[in-house]
Structure formats: C-alpha cells, structure tokens
Amino acid sequence: MQGDEAKGRKKLAYMVLTIVLLLVFLANISLGSVYIPFSEIIKWMVGIELENEIWRNILLKSRLPQAITALLAGAGLAAGGLQMQTLFRNPLAGPSILGISSGAGLGVAIVVLLFGAIGGKAISHLGMFASLTIVMAAFIGSVFVLLMVLFLARKLKNNAMLLIVGIMVGYASSAIVGLLQFISSKDDIQAFVIWGLGSFNNVSWDKLSIFVPLVLVGLAGSLFLIKPLNVLLLGENYAANLGLNIKRSRLSILVVTGLLTATVTAFCGPIAFLGLAVPHLSKGVFKTADHSVLVPAVIIFGAVLALVCNVIARLPGFDGALPINSITSLIGAPIVVSVILKRRRLTQ
Amino acid sequence: MQKKTDTEVLLNVVDLAVGYDRKEKALHQDINVSVNKGEFVCLLGPNGAGKSTLIKTLSGFLKPLSGDICFGDIRLQDLTERQRAKRVSVVLTDKLQVQNLTVFELVSLGRTPYTGYFGKLTDHDKALVLRAIQEVGLGGFTHHYIDKMSDGERQKAMIAKALVQETPFIILDEPTAFLDLPAKIEIMQLLRKLSRESKRGILLSTHDLDMALQTADKIWLLAQGKSMQQGIPEDLVLSNDFKSFFERDGVYFDNNTGSFKYHSGNRIEVTLKGSGIAHEWVARALYRLGYKPVAKNSDWLIEVSSNGSHSFSLYKQSKLLATCENIQELMQKITESM
Known part of the structure; x- marks a missing residue:
C-alpha cells in the first residue's frame, strides 16, 4: 500500500536527517581557524580533560556555544517560517514577514546610532556592556513590532491585510534606520552594519542561559500548533467550520513565531532566508503537508542548515568568519528560485 | 404513512434576515424555510440573488x-x-491550493472536532475516513495528492471530508460550478444518494435548474426583491414560480419541458412534417437559428423522410427549393432563400 511506503520514506528521512545533524554538529566542533586533532576532540567530548588549555578554551568557550546557538537559531527560524507560510498560505512568507526582524534592526539602530550621535561616544567601543545592550535593544524592538502586529491582528479579519501591515512596518523601520544612519558617525554605522550581517558566535554561555530557554519554549509551542496549522491548510472558512477558533489560533501562531524570531534576531542578528528556505526543503524531502511530520522536520532541517552555513562561514582559509547572513542567502536564494520555477511548472 | 423519525426537522429558519452590513438594508428578509432529515434541498436563484x-x-x-x-x-x-462543527459541515467554493496533501489527509481533517490536542487519529477515525473515501467513489485514490486530481475528484474528497465530520446537516456552496456535465450529474446523484442512505439533510446552491428539477426533494427559490419560495420542484413549476423568478428579456421558461428557451422576438414560422428522431433534431436546429417550427401550414415547409437514410426537402409556397442530405445543408438553404 502506498500509505505504508510513504510512512517508510518519512522514517528513513528522519533517520538520515538526525544522523546528518550529529555529523554537522561534530564538524562545527572540530573545524575552525585553529587546528585541533580529531582524537583530542573525541577525548574532550567523552569527558577527558585536555592537557592543552588553549584547545580546551576554544572548544568550550567558542565552538560549543557557537554550535548550540546555530542549532537553535536554525531550528527556531525554520519553525517560524513554516508557521508563517501556512498561516498566510503564501510560499514566500518567512519568519521576518511580520516585520519583527526589522523591528529588531530598528531597536539596535536607535541604540547604536542615535545614542552614539547624541552621547558623542560610539557604543561599539563599550565592550561587553555594549553587546548586551544591543541584544536588549534588538529584543525590545522586535517585541514592540510583535505587539503592534498582535494588536492589529485582533482588529483585522483578513490575513492578507495583516501580511501587508507586516511588510509596511518593515519598510517604515528601514526608513527610520536610513535616517539614523544619515546622522551617524562612521564607526557607529559600521557597528550597525556588522550586527546586520548576523553571527552565531556572539552568544556566550551567559547569554545562552537566556537564549536556550526562550528558543526551547518557542519550539515547544510550535509542537502545540500542529493541529491548528493542519486545519488552516484548508483556509479560514473551512477551519472555522471545523471548530477552530480562528482568532485565537492566529494569535498563538503569531506569539510563537514572534518569540522565536525576536529571540534569534536579538542574539544573532537578522539571519536571512533560513526560515524561508527550510520549510520548502522539508516539504520537498518529506512530500507531505501534514504538520505533525513537517514541524519536527523543519526543526531538525533548520538546525542542520544553520550548522552547515556556520561551517562554511568558518572554512579554513577565510580569515576569521564570513558573515553568516551572506552564506544563508547564498544557499537560500537558489532554493527559493527553484521553488518558484517548480511552482510555475505545476501551474502550466 | 411515514414514520415520525423520517420527517424530523433538522434545520428550521424563522423570519431570517441576511446581509453583510447591519447598518444597511438586509439583502433578504422574512425567510422561513426548513430542511428535514434525509432531505435533499437545492437553493436556486439568478446570479446576484444572494444565494x-x-x-x-x-x-x-x-x-x-x-x-x-x-x-x-x-x-x-x-x-x-x-x-x-458537529452540527453542520460545509463544502465551499474556496479553491484548495495545497501541495503534497493526500486525499486521506484531507478527509481526515474532517475529524478535527473529535480529535485531541495534537489531532491524532484513532483507529475508529481512520476507519471512518476510509469508509467515507469509498462512499464518494475515491477508493482508488486514497493516497493520491489532491493537487494532481481533477476538480470533480477534489470536490468528492471535500464531500468525504464533510461526511466524516458526522454532522446531521451538510451545506454545499455551488459544488458543481466548475465541473463538466458528467461530473455534475455524478456529484448530484452522489449527494442525493448520501442524503437518502445516511438520513442527513443536504442543502446545496446551484445554477443548474435542469438538474435541480430532476433530483431535489425540495427547492428554495431566491431572487432579488422577491420573497423566498419553498416547495417541491413540480409545484413550483405549476405555480409559475419558476417563470416569475427566472424569466427576463430573451429568456423564457417552458413549463412543458421544464427548461429554458432562447427567445428572439418574432420568429418566422416553418411548417415541419415528418416524425421520429430526425424530425426532433430539425426542429431544434430551426429553433436555434431563430425560426419557429410549427405543425400548421405556412409559407415554408420542410418534409423529413427517413427511409433508411434521412433526406430533407425544403418548399417555399409549395415549390420545391432543395432536397438535402443533412441538416447543415438544409439550414444553409433555408437561410439563403429567406
């Protein structure tokens, strides 16, 4: 029976994906600008104290937190992207569609650019304090936009209108950021641009203790949205007839996606395309629209892709690390294009 | 005499007024209609009537x-x-645009009101879904993707979704609108059968008067500026309600055949003699081209003879103009000589 065949295929895909996840996580730990022998890494991983203190520090303070950050950021963005694509029934929606990452950008711009311009001292010179301030600013900015979207979502009946509002909020934020850049010093602008390039390696263990629980709560929330997301596939009218409280479901979806996007953007900067591309990849591999399969799938797949991008960004030969946003875009854009081409073929 | 359970009223509408805006005047008011258990009801009305x-x-x-x-x-x-969700299920005109959704997955969404927090199906749910898929005649398509099926098959899948919702009442908004004629007939027969066998009440809106007249237990007639009429098809024809609801310039409803005729002002009468199927189709061709086939004598006469093969003779004032092998030739001759 074809149904069993499809089930077998899904199981296999899950298995392969999980193995790949372990492998790329390992690659993230073992590869980097400083060469550490693989045997030492294995030793370290099974809990044997390494004699080389530098290696120990690199693994513990840099590579491991970075890998955890990438894993959770990818998972969170992908889960958010899937939810937005289903809610808006739009294949090109992503977690940033609500203007949340623009809000984060605005928050950071206000702190970095405006305070720099007024205070006369660039915040980028303030070290650790600055980095936490930036996270806070980004988080406040995105939560502010999220609250605005939620407020409008209660008023607006129509999802398409909400989508337009989200995009408009994005434009407005970009415009204000542009104005701020106009009046800011070169140093501050550079600090802002660097934030905008995205990075997985700014999250120390201190920050992870905030980052990890927030993302985990968001991911757990996604699992509780499986049923409403499935029903919403049929459109709002059918969903309402099947007993779904449309407004409440929409609000829950927005809160969960908002939390994930706001958290990831605050700590890692705006990461483009991951949240848009991963749901398409997962739908292609798992060949299903069922969210009880897709939600776990995009979480694993998102983690894999983020870790892959992170490895590429740190490939030996590149001095330091490439901006993660460029890598995700370079990988994500072809995926999105292929999706559009495939759609066009289907409709012809 | 029918048992009491068979005539149980499922839906009762009392003095209903409908419309989009509370401030504006209602689109329709004083609607008083009902649907009984096992009854198949068609809602008919011209475009823009507010169906x-x-x-x-x-x-x-x-x-x-x-x-x-x-x-x-x-x-x-x-x-x-x-x-x-457990009282009334719907099949809407909204077109589904979901990729990678199988018939089974689509139909099982109909179980939503009964499933738990994660929407997991029990064995009972699965059995119901499979039975509904069989019932609508999609047995071979259980694991097919709906975006790769025809409109008619997809419509059947939506009907199966409504079935597993296990509601006593099903409403369908123009379920036959995008279908070709055989698929239309199939869907109407299916719905009628379902209403009979499962004792559900089924209400559907449609433009297909012909089919509604042939299948509906009850018809609701709706038109702008008229009060809603409810009755069995035959009564509505006899009482001229159909005529008054649908006739307009150039269109008239023939109470004899129960169908619409194209009406083009004053027609030239053509006497038609002969019998059998060829006679019938010549009459249709004449009608289509704007003539009026009559039995009494007139200036024009067509004789249909069917001795093995058909031949058609055209006379004008008793003078033979032509003898034709087929209707196309005959129609050309008559048009040329007018």
Whole structure:
C-alpha cells in the first residue's frame, strides 16, 4: 500500500536527517581557524580533560556555544517560517514577514546610532556592556513590532491585510534606520552594519542561559500548533467550520513565531532566508503537508542548515568568519528560485 | 404513512434576515424555510440573488441580521465553534491550493472536532475516513495528492471530508460550478444518494435548474426583491414560480419541458412534417437559428423522410427549393432563400 511506503520514506528521512545533524554538529566542533586533532576532540567530548588549555578554551568557550546557538537559531527560524507560510498560505512568507526582524534592526539602530550621535561616544567601543545592550535593544524592538502586529491582528479579519501591515512596518523601520544612519558617525554605522550581517558566535554561555530557554519554549509551542496549522491548510472558512477558533489560533501562531524570531534576531542578528528556505526543503524531502511530520522536520532541517552555513562561514582559509547572513542567502536564494520555477511548472 | 423519525426537522429558519452590513438594508428578509432529515434541498436563484449570503449565514460564517436559525432545538448563535462543527459541515467554493496533501489527509481533517490536542487519529477515525473515501467513489485514490486530481475528484474528497465530520446537516456552496456535465450529474446523484442512505439533510446552491428539477426533494427559490419560495420542484413549476423568478428579456421558461428557451422576438414560422428522431433534431436546429417550427401550414415547409437514410426537402409556397442530405445543408438553404 502506498500509505505504508510513504510512512517508510518519512522514517528513513528522519533517520538520515538526525544522523546528518550529529555529523554537522561534530564538524562545527572540530573545524575552525585553529587546528585541533580529531582524537583530542573525541577525548574532550567523552569527558577527558585536555592537557592543552588553549584547545580546551576554544572548544568550550567558542565552538560549543557557537554550535548550540546555530542549532537553535536554525531550528527556531525554520519553525517560524513554516508557521508563517501556512498561516498566510503564501510560499514566500518567512519568519521576518511580520516585520519583527526589522523591528529588531530598528531597536539596535536607535541604540547604536542615535545614542552614539547624541552621547558623542560610539557604543561599539563599550565592550561587553555594549553587546548586551544591543541584544536588549534588538529584543525590545522586535517585541514592540510583535505587539503592534498582535494588536492589529485582533482588529483585522483578513490575513492578507495583516501580511501587508507586516511588510509596511518593515519598510517604515528601514526608513527610520536610513535616517539614523544619515546622522551617524562612521564607526557607529559600521557597528550597525556588522550586527546586520548576523553571527552565531556572539552568544556566550551567559547569554545562552537566556537564549536556550526562550528558543526551547518557542519550539515547544510550535509542537502545540500542529493541529491548528493542519486545519488552516484548508483556509479560514473551512477551519472555522471545523471548530477552530480562528482568532485565537492566529494569535498563538503569531506569539510563537514572534518569540522565536525576536529571540534569534536579538542574539544573532537578522539571519536571512533560513526560515524561508527550510520549510520548502522539508516539504520537498518529506512530500507531505501534514504538520505533525513537517514541524519536527523543519526543526531538525533548520538546525542542520544553520550548522552547515556556520561551517562554511568558518572554512579554513577565510580569515576569521564570513558573515553568516551572506552564506544563508547564498544557499537560500537558489532554493527559493527553484521553488518558484517548480511552482510555475505545476501551474502550466 | 411515514414514520415520525423520517420527517424530523433538522434545520428550521424563522423570519431570517441576511446581509453583510447591519447598518444597511438586509439583502433578504422574512425567510422561513426548513430542511428535514434525509432531505435533499437545492437553493436556486439568478446570479446576484444572494444565494452565497444565505449559505454563509446558515453555515455560521455570517451573523443573521435578525430572526433565528435552529438546528433541532438549539439556535445556531448559541452553539460554540466546536459544537457547531458537529452540527453542520460545509463544502465551499474556496479553491484548495495545497501541495503534497493526500486525499486521506484531507478527509481526515474532517475529524478535527473529535480529535485531541495534537489531532491524532484513532483507529475508529481512520476507519471512518476510509469508509467515507469509498462512499464518494475515491477508493482508488486514497493516497493520491489532491493537487494532481481533477476538480470533480477534489470536490468528492471535500464531500468525504464533510461526511466524516458526522454532522446531521451538510451545506454545499455551488459544488458543481466548475465541473463538466458528467461530473455534475455524478456529484448530484452522489449527494442525493448520501442524503437518502445516511438520513442527513443536504442543502446545496446551484445554477443548474435542469438538474435541480430532476433530483431535489425540495427547492428554495431566491431572487432579488422577491420573497423566498419553498416547495417541491413540480409545484413550483405549476405555480409559475419558476417563470416569475427566472424569466427576463430573451429568456423564457417552458413549463412543458421544464427548461429554458432562447427567445428572439418574432420568429418566422416553418411548417415541419415528418416524425421520429430526425424530425426532433430539425426542429431544434430551426429553433436555434431563430425560426419557429410549427405543425400548421405556412409559407415554408420542410418534409423529413427517413427511409433508411434521412433526406430533407425544403418548399417555399409549395415549390420545391432543395432536397438535402443533412441538416447543415438544409439550414444553409433555408437561410439563403429567406
């Protein structure tokens, strides 16, 4: 029976994906600008104290937190992207569609650019304090936009209108950021641009203790949205007839996606395309629209892709690390294009 | 005499007024209709008559402006979403645009009001879904993707979704609108059969008068500026309600055949002699080209003879103009000589 065949295929895909996840996580730990022998890494991983203190520090303070950050950021963005694509029934929606990452950008711009311009001292010179301030600013900015979207979502009946509002909020934020850049010093602008390039390696263990629980709560929330997301596939009218409280479901979806996007953007900067591309990849591999399969799938797949991008960004030969946003875009854009081409073929 | 359970009223509409806007005048008011258990009801009306508005109001998507919609003894407004989902299911005109969704997955969404927090199906749910897929005749398509099926098959899948929702009442908004004729007939027969066998009440809106006249147990007639009529098809024809609801310039409803005729002012009469099937089709061709086939004598005469093969002779004032082998030739000759 074809149904069993499809089930077998899904199981296999899950298995392969999980193995790949372990492998790329390992690659993230073992590869980097400083060469550490693989045997030492294995030793370290099974809990044997390494004699080389530098290696120990690199693994513990840099590579491991970075890998955890990438894993959770990818998972969170992908889960958010899937939810937005289903809610808006739009294949090109992503977690940033609500203007949340623009809000984060605005928050950071206000702190970095405006305070720099007024205070006369660039915040980028303030070290650790600055980095936490930036996270806070980004988080406040995105939560502010999220609250605005939620407020409008209660008023607006129509999802398409909400989508337009989200995009408009994005434009407005970009415009204000542009104005701020106009009046800011070169140093501050550079600090802002660097934030905008995205990075997985700014999250120390201190920050992870905030980052990890927030993302985990968001991911757990996604699992509780499986049923409403499935029903919403049929459109709002059918969903309402099947007993779904449309407004409440929409609000829950927005809160969960908002939390994930706001958290990831605050700590890692705006990461483009991951949240848009991963749901398409997962739908292609798992060949299903069922969210009880897709939600776990995009979480694993998102983690894999983020870790892959992170490895590429740190490939030996590149001095330091490439901006993660460029890598995700370079990988994500072809995926999105292929999706559009495939759609066009289907409709012809 | 029928048993009492067979005539149980499922839906009772009392003094209902429908419309989109409370401030504006209602699109329709004083609607008093009902649907019984096992009854197959067709809602008919010209375009723009407000069929969709009524359907949406009965489905719970729009609030009634005034009046009551009662499912059994409970008013629609008093039901929670989940309760309503177990009373009335719908098949809408919304086109599904989901990739990678199988018939089984689509139909199982109909179990939503009964499943738990994660929407997991029990064995009982699965059995119901498979049975519904069989019932609508999609047995071989259980694991096919709906975006790769025809409109008619997809419509059947939506009907199966409504079936597993296990509601006593099903509403369908123009379920045959995008289908070709055989598929239309199939869907109508299927719905009629389902209403009979499962004792559900089924209401559908449609443009297909012909088919509604042939299949419906009851017809609701709706038109702008008229009060709603309810009755069995034959009574509505006899009482000239059909005529008054649908006739307009150039279109008239033939009470004899129960179908619409194209009406083009003054027609030239053509006497038609002969019998059998060839006679019938010549009459149709004449009608189509704007002539009026009559039996009494006139200036024009067509004789149809069917001795093995058909031949058609055309006379003008008793003078033979031509003898033709087929109707196309005959129609050309008559048009040329007029």
